[in-house]
Amino acid sequence: MNIFGASPIDLNTLTNLSTEAPEIIVWAAPFMFLFVLIEWFVSRKQHPEMYNKVETIASIFVGIGNVFIAFLLKFGLFFIVVAVYNLLPWRMFLNWWMVIPCYVLLDFCSYWSHRISHHQRFWWATHVVHHSGENYNLTVSFRLSWVQHIKIIFFLPVALSGFHPLVFFVANQVAVLFQFWVHTEYIKKLPPFFEYIFATPSNHRVHHGSQEKYINKNFGATFIIWDRIFGTYEPEDEKVIYGLTHKLEKKGNPFYINFHEFIDIWKDMRDAKGFKKKWFFLFGDPSDIYHEKLKSFNHLEQNNSVKDESVTPNHFHLIKENGN
Template sequence: MKDKFKFDIFGAPEIRYTQIKDISNNAPEIIMWAAPVMFVLVFLEWYISYRQNRQLYKKAETIGSILVGIGNVAIAFALKFVLLYLIVLIYNFVPWRMHFSWWMFLPCYIIFDFCSYWAHRVSHKQRFWWATHVVHHSSENYNLTVSFRLSWVQHIKIVFFIPVALMGFHPVIFFIVNQIAVLFQFWVHTEYIHRLHPVIEYIFATPSNHRVHHGSQEKYINKNYAPTFIIWDRLFGTYQKEEEEVKYGVTHNIENKANPLHINFHEFAEIWKDIRGAKSWKMKLFFLFGDPIAVAKYKYGKREEQLNS
């Protein structure tokens, strides 16, 4: 009788690699289901901003955002099987594999969000990773289409989520959590939702909290990294309240705002250019892995010296 009610989430059997195709075909495509709703909300926000003459949508940036988003979805779809294979490989490696249970979604999501915080923070502190993330910050306007601006090479960041996989969560749970985490980011990219109830603002990455993250002012730069739970920023000293009107974009904005190739790879091109021109290995490593702000100050400081000499 005791065995009947035994609480046992571990000890799940290995997933045979011949089953991966079935899992891939049957795993819910939540983002694809949500896409029509997202586009309706984008159209609604555009229409309201147009009627109010707020100019939240600029033609070139909107085209760029949509093309980047379409490309990202296509790449994610193409890599789905490969990424799932990697997660299954790790799942089979650990002896504490968990059975598939819907209630495991919550702990997996919390741990996934914690890893996302650090992946996001590193992406702002090391130039190589910044090149995989600057795409998202390259818009000078803030609207729902900004959520589509996800780098085409961002999937290499799966290395930051290996700890989640090593905990033994079922691959389908991992796959669903990843999609929900991406979808959560959609609604925070708007100016039409102001500050919410203090309790919500304290716990979650709301539109107000995330607007700060996209700010180019000094007080807003490198703040509010948390994707879902802003509590991580409060714990690790990177929280900043929205206090003044946000100026969006990066400190040196891109010019070609509609070309998805330029949006995705302009920073990689700059890195390659800087590395080729560097005269020492120390400087090459600085241009590749240095703090993006320090690199920018060095480069633009040099240019000012050359102009003044």
Template sequence: MLDSLFGAPEIPLHNLHLLEKDIPNIILWAVPVMLFFTVIEMVVTYYQERDYYEKKETIGSILVGIGSLIVNAILKLSLVYLFIWVYNQLPWRMEFTWWTLLPCYVIYDFFSYWAHRVSHEQRFWWATHVVHHTGEHYNLTVSYRLSWVQHLKLIFFMPVALIGFHPIIFFVTNQIAVLFQFWVHTEYIRRMPAWVEYVFATPSNHRVHHGSQEKYIDKNFGATFIFWDRLFGTFQPEEEQVIYGITTNIENKANPLIINFHEFIDIFHDVRSAKGLRRKLFFIFGSPVKIAEEKKQVTVGQSQLVDSEVN
């Protein structure tokens, strides 16, 4: 069986355009379905007079989502080339077999957990992810908020490619993993059966992840499976009502450029004003939580100094 699975032939790079066409664009196919359910949620929210949507935020989410589709289309060929090149270097290349999608998905989700966790623990990577957390209302359009530079995080998934999965299997896995996260961004699905909540990143589990309260910050990183969080000590059940957004919310909620790049701009200003290499590196790769706390303390200190001078 192993002989028939491993040792697949190399994929000729001159036929790259043919392989690209063989990779199903599942996300693009799913867009009409996602829009359909989003409109239903909007209509229900309107008639129930709930505050799950806010006009400017919704516009921002849609524009960010359109931009993500454009970036994906531009980068698709180069990403396919990269992963085929890696695949061709491996002596243990796997044949294109659909059942390999299952182990690939579980392994991919494991690395997704760590990529997601690092994206919260180091500021540079947080800047590639914060886009997804800027919404102060929780609804299906939040799933559209995918950073335009998120492909930088593909470095975290190279171990999956190095295992030898066929490139088509890898890209299908990636698309299914992204689409799975659509349905968890809603207030309308509350607690699910206990075994589902224990295994999967359900809406309840993922609402916690979007919380700005101290008990919810940096919890529930699992994309599809929540048992990674239970295993590595980052699980938090949904208890009190979640307050969505980031600790310092952005003011311009409809501008996709601000939504995507405000954190990079803040990093630039912090690094430019920092003294010494150690401080500069801290503002690039330090914990976003610690950096925010330090900047808050400085702001409070400056405010108190001004008040004392006035008095």
């Protein structure tokens, strides 16, 4: 079976090729909403606090916005992947079994993209949406940033590996779909083998925890093995407290949920003195920024510079310690 040596893709046929890409997420959408309804119905009697009306509606609108933006960007993203594919001398033929190695490499890149998104504030702003829910249920999987597609740069190693564009897009859709079922409290710990290899609901609940021991842990999207290898694994051994360490002011507004962190970044950079400080507020570690702003607040307070008693560290746009 030939693997390498495929011909470049004719860009004139790109529209036809993009329509051939299976719409796995679209096909799965009715089933996803069915499971959401089942979880919501069951939780009404067992755990009524699991679903908050305002948060649930916000999650749905955030998800709809993300799907709409993804639809608008689909052709452009596909063009980029095909253009990179055509430049490579090691282009692979379209063999569907190649989805497996492509998926593994994609998940490895996803781990690092996810980890960086917690340690650099700009990228955190493209991810904070997903951690903004204070109730953990299947609708949390809909909370995906409307600007998250700029993180495609983290997946260039996958595109540069020579996988056929259709293989790349199928693997990506399956990876996104996999992350739906882990956002629930109804699935407890699975057998040890699965917990050791995969990002199960138990492992992913830890990732959404706001406790200090859970912050910046379990970044794996499908395989938790990356966290075990690189030292970011934490088991679920106490009840998880979800959400950010600061409360969102408008948790029902999908626009605020998506862009509040970018607004805070702009304010911090505007007020910062010097390029180095501005760069720090743009790309610094959220933990370092938190402590820097807390120190500034305490300094102002000690010098009686804070005139309004209603002003607290949160009004200095403090973001979550260590990120989420």
